Amino acid sequence: MRVVYAVDLETTSLSPDEGDIRLVAVTGADGSRVTSNVRDVETILRDPSVLKVFHNSLFDAYWLRRKKFEVRNFADTMVLSQVLHGDVKAGNKLVDLAKQYLGLELNKELQSAENWLGELTDQHVAYATADSEATYRLYPILMDRIRERGLEAVAERETRALTALIRMQSDGILFDYEGWTSELDRYVASAQALQEDIRAKLECPELNLGSSVQLKSALLSVGVNVSSTKQEELAKFGYASPVVEMVLRHKKALKILSAYGDKLLRRIGSDGRLRGDWRLLGTVTGRSTCSNPNLQGLPKTAKRFCVAEPGWSIVTADFSQIELRVLAELSGDPEMLQSFRDGKDLHRKTAAKVFAKSEEDVTDRERQAGKVINFGLVYGMTAFGLRNKLSAQEGLSITLEQAERFRNDYFELYPGVLRFQDTMLRSSRVKSLGGRHWDSKALKEIMRFNYPIQSTAAEGFKESLILLNDRMPGHWRLIAAIHDELVVEVPEQEVERAEQLLQDCMTTGMGCLVTGVPIEVDVNAGAHWIK
DNA sequence: GCCATCACG
DNA sequence: ACGTACGTGATGGCA
Numbered sequence: 001m002r003v004v005y006a007v008d009l010e011t012t013s014l015s016p017d018e019g020d021i022r023l024v025a026v027t028g029a030d031g032s033r034v035t036s037n038v039r040d041v042e043t044i045l046r047d048p049s050v051l052k053v054f055h056n057s058l059f060d061a062y063w064l065r066r067k068k069f070e071v072r073n074f075a076d077t078m079v080l081s082q083v084l085h086g087d088v089k090a091g092n093k094l095v096d097l098a099k100q101y102l103g104l105e106l107n108k109e110l111q112s113a114e115n116w117l118g119e120l121t122d123q124h125v126a127y128a129t130a131d132s133e134a135t136y137r138l139y140p141i142l143m144d145r146i147r148e149r150g151l152e153a154v155a156e157r158e159t160r161a162l163t164a165l166i167r168m169q170s171d172g173i174l175f176d177y178e179g180w181t182s183e184l185d186r187y188v189a190s191a192q193a194l195q196e197d198i199r200a201k202l203e204c205p206e207l208n209l210g211s212s213v214q215l216k217s218a219l220l221s222v223g224v225n226v227s228s229t230k231q232e233e234l235a236k237f238g239y240a241s242p243v244v245e246m247v248l249r250h251k252k253a254l255k256i257l258s259a260y261g262d263k264l265l266r267r268i269g270s271d272g273r274l275r276g277d278w279r280l281l282g283t284v285t286g287r288s289t290c291s292n293p294n295l296q297g298l299p300k301t302a303k304r305f306c307v308a309e310p311g312w313s314i315v316t317a318d319f320s321q322i323e324l325r326v327l328a329e330l331s332g333d334p335e336m337l338q339s340f341r342d343g344k345d346l347h348r349k350t351a352a353k354v355f356a357k358s359e360e361d362v363t364d365r366e367r368q369a370g371k372v373i374n375f376g377l378v379y380g381m382t383a384f385g386l387r388n389k390l391s392a393q394e395g396l397s398i399t400l401e402q403a404e405r406f407r408n409d410y411f412e413l414y415p416g417v418l419r420f421q422d423t424m425l426r427s428s429r430v431k432s433l434g435g436r437h438w439d440s441k442a443l444k445e446i447m448r449f450n451y452p453i454q455s456t457a458a459e460g461f462k463e464s465l466i467l468l469n470d471r472m473p474g475h476w477r478l479i480a481a482i483h484d485e486l487v488v489e490v491p492e493q494e495v496e497r498a499e500q501l502l503q504d505c506m507t508t509g510m511g512c513l514v515t516g517v518p519i520e521v522d523v524n525a526g527a528h529w530i531k
Numbered sequence: 532g533c534c535a536t537c538a539c540g
Numbered sequence: 541a542c543g544t545a546c547g548t549g550a551t552g553g554c555a
Contacts, residue, residue, distance in 0.1 A: 210552055212535060230536060255537055258551055283547055287540085294549045297539040323540095323546095379545040389545085450546045454540095458547095483540040483547090 004028065005044055006053045006136035009060045010128050012116045016066035017269050022116045025128035027136040032129045036120070038069055048072045053139045055094045055131070057162055058169060058278060065170050075159050077135050079280055080142040083155045086438070088281040098134045101141050106130055153435040154459075158280060161462045164469035164478060165278050165288065171477040172273030173295070174489070176305040176528075177265060183301065184261050191253040194246050201243045209250055219244070232392040239395060260293070260302050267293050274306070285455040286436060286462070287483060296482045306479075306529040313495045313525050317502035318485035319461070319510065320520040321346060326456045327378055329433070329514045333416025340517045347371040353413045354406045369394050373410055378453060380421065380446040383407050424449040433513040434459030456513055457484070464509025471501060479529075487529060499523040 005028040013019025025034045026041050035041060044050055045064065052074040054060040061071045081092040091100075098104040107127065109115075116124070146155045199207050202218040209215060212229040219226055224241060226233050231251065237244045268274050274295070282289025290296045298306070308314045319325075324346055328336040339346055345359075351370030352359040362370070372393055376386050387403035390396040398406075411418040424430055430448050431437045432455035440448055465481055468488075472478070476498070477489040486506065490498040506521045524530045 208553085211554085213553080228535080251537080255551085259538065259549090263550085282549090285547065287547065289548055291549055294539075297537095297549060299538055302538095376545065379547095381545050382543085384544045386545095446545065447547095454547065485540080 003050045004053060004136070004139065005050060006055075006132045006139065007041070007045070007060060008055070008128055008132040008135060009063055010116050010124070011063060011113060013113050016063050019113065021063060021067060023120065023124065023128045025125075025132035027129070027132040032133055034125045034128055038064070038067065042069060045069055045071045051075060053077060053135055055097075055135045055138075058166060058280065061162070062166050062169050065166055074162070075139065076162055077138045077142055079158050079162065080139075080146060080155055082281045083151055083158055084142060084145050084149065086284055088279075088284055094131060094134055094138075097138050097142075102134060102137055104134060106134060151435060154286075157434065157459065157462055157466070158286075160466045161288075162280055164465045164481070165280050167469060168478045168481060169275065169278045171479060171489075172269065172271075172275040173306045173479050173529075174272055174309055175264075175268050175274040176307045177268060177272070180265070180302065180305040183305065184257065187253045187257050187261075191250055191257060194250040194253065198243060198246050198250060201246075209247070210254065215247070219247075232388065235392045235395070256299055256301065260299060264293050264302070283458075284438075285451055286432070286434070286458040287454070288462075288481060295480055300531060303529040303531055308489050308527055311492055312489050313492050313498075313527065314479065314487060314489055314529050315495060315498045315502060315523065315525045316485060316487045316530060317499070317506055317521050317523045318531075319457075319506065320522055322457050322460075322484050322510070322519075323378055323453050324374060325517045325519065326433075326453050326460075326514060327417065327420070328517050330452055330456065331414075331416040331420035332516075333414045333420070336414050336416065337517060343518075347374055350374050350410060350413070354409045365394065365396075369396055373406055377407070377410055377417070379450055421449045424452065432456045432459060434463075460510035460513045462509075463512045464506040467505035467509045468502065471505060472498075485531070495525045499525060 005026050008025045009021055010023040011019050012022050021038055023034055023036055024038055024041055025032060026044065045052060050073065052071060054074060054076050056078045057074055057076040061074060064071050077097065078092050081097055082088045085091060095106045095108055098106045146152055195209060198209065199205050202222055204218045207214055207218050215229045216226060222243065224237055224244060226237065231248065234244050234248055238248050276290040276295040277292045279289045306314070325340055328340055339349055347370040348359050348362050348367050350373050351362045351366040354370070354373060355362065355366050369390055372389050373386065376389055381389070383400055383403040386406060387398055387400055390398060425445055425448055428440050429437050430440060430443065430452050432452050434456060436455050438451060443451065461484065465486065468486060469478065472488065479487040479489050486502060488498055488502070502523055503521045507519045510519045
């Protein structure tokens with residue numbers, strides 16, 4: 001008979017950097033108890049034969065880890081709910097589940113951390129107990145539903161991946177504050193100079209470049225008529241118009257400054273490390289996300305300032321063309337499969353087909369266009385979209401007819417891909433290789449062939465992450481997991497071992513789901529994050 | 532509070 | 541005739 005305890009923490013702050021654990025409520029078959037001293041329940045937390053259940057372990061188990069308490073063997077009712085309901089955003093709070101499954105109205109008046117700073121009353125104790133009791137009762141109910149829906153494999157993978165995410169959340173990234181600050185100064189200077197120039201050229205001294213409404217009309221006054229001020233549209237004029245080119249550069253600088261300037265710096269902890277709020281399940285396809293700040297969206301320029309501590313190295317490893325490989329697996333397209341098996345460059349191959357020349361004669365620009373075509377068509381792009389993208393991204397202007405021909409050429413080369421998309425459009429359910437499934441009626445047509453691909457890649461990625469976390473030594477740091485890239489920080493003399501381990505875990509992990517296509521992983525190491 | 536825009540994959 | 545590529549998170553402008 002398995003021993004299970006639900007555990008709920010109450011803390012004096014949202015962040016363990018600034019607060020303390022105030023109460024721990026524990027509920028088991030023998031009832032509930034509450035303590036203000038974690039030491040009282042330390043042995044339960046550490047005992048691998050006792051299953052702990054949290055609701056949102058990326059809060060509770062993360063806090064415990066940051067406060068140096070070991071937690072072994074745990075599950076998470078929030079994650080189970082997310083797996084079960086498909087909706088990973090709404091309806092997974094403890095209050096929602098208590099109401100839905102237990103017919104219980106939980107009182108959430110004390111939820112906010114500021115309610116846990118002063119004297120604790122019976123009311124506080126009752127509040128914590130109610131949460132852990134609800135969690136305790138929910139766990140078997142949710143597990144039953146998971147089994148009924150055939151989602152055990154998904155739930156188990158997600159549960160196992162939690163440990164890795166908690167570790168990543170705890171470890172954070174050492175950030176070169178000084179270096180980034182002076183880099184920002186350069187962006188400020190450049191943005192200011194550009195703004196002056198642009199205002200003068202457009203004869204509009206008050207122009208707010210952040211306002212697309214104002215920018216559009218100012219550009220019109222010098223004869224540049226754009227339908228929108230987004231990069232993609234402006235790029236069509238940029239090559240011919242110096243002022244548009246300046247606007248594009250200004251936008252870039254402004255973006256960096258607003259999103260990754262002071263706001264980023266304010267998120268650095270007293271240990272110099274940058275920590276975001278990781279979510280195990282941020283998307284319905286099974287990807288993880290990160291916010292405050294979004295470490296998955298750090299601009300390349302900022303990654304240079306994510307550094308290793310002295311004597312250590314940052315090691316990165318990323319899957320090469322993983323979604324295309326998954327597409328090859330799912331579609332079974334012979335040409336695409338053979339290409340990957342032969343270790344060929346798929347972008348070059350596609351370019352050779354649409355530009356009607358041999359692979360050796362494909363230029364770099366043509367290969368880039370091949371890349372746009374490969375990626376665009378994975379997502380179900382139309383000829384219209386393809387034409388726009390090629391024009392905006394590659395400065396390649398083609399007619400709609402030519403774009404249509406590119407598309408037809410592509411599907412002539414990879415007929416299995418067309419068949420795959422067709423099958424997905426006609427099925428009542430679409431599935432990932434890792435056990436997720438969606439009712440087609442609930443999905444826009446295009447999502448029906450995108451979800452299986454994105455989802456399978458995300459699931460294989462999580463298998464890799466789980467393997468890595470299980471196998472990597474405790475003193476290494478897990479820094480980031482970004483859809484197809486894993487980042488660790490290790491002592492310099494262990495770099496080679498880390499590169500090997502990453503490569504091995506990633507090919508093996510993805511190989512759990514993708515069996516017919518070779519998986520390639522590129523590794524890198526250095527004093528900072530290189531992508 | 533929504534929209535447009537853009538950072539990442 | 542119509543709209544036109546998937547998934548995020550974060551921002552400033554604007555109503």
